[in-house]
């Protein structure tokens with residue numbers, strides 16, 4: 001099929017699209033960035049809590065462990081980008097030292113991502129001991145970061 005739509009029209013439509021879409025990522029307000037990263041955190045707590053509910057409480061279905069594990073793993077992979085924007089104003093418990101040394105913060109995020117990957121593997125193995133251990137290790141990775149980078153509740 002050859003150039004059915006005149007180039008002029010294509011250019012016009014493209015310019016409309018560029019006007020309505022941010023070209024270089026979405027520009028974030030601080031409030032949106034804070035809300036987003038807190039939502040990512042709450043999602044992690046939700047999936048981790050659900051897994052503990054299945055393993056310890058006998059709730060839900062064991063067959064859903066895998067979906068929770070993978071969802072948690074996806075979310076831990078988002079921590080780094082969720083905190084990229086240095087935002088200290090607003091409703092946040094994040095400590096400013098996150099952005100004093102972002103590489104060190106990223107290392108904590110990477111450790112959490114590794115721990116959640118460990119849960120995915122343990123669930124795949126079906127070994128209950130391994131699953132329990134992996135969940136415990138995850139809890140420690142979450143706490144390690146909170147201890148250093150999250151302010152205590154006031």
Ligand code: HEC
Pocket residue numbers: 034037038039041042044045046048079091092093094095105108109110112138141142143145146149150
């Ligand atoms: C690399 C650091 C880091 C890791 C890893 C981390 N967190 Fe967080 N988390 C934070 C920081 C910082 C905040 C405070 C964010 C804010 O208030 O802006 C937070 C906030 C939270 C909150 C409160 C959200 C709200 O309502 O404001 C929950 C719940 C939470 N984290 C759960 C978890 C769980 C569960 C894990 C592990 C699966 C985890 N976090 C791993 C740094 C981390």
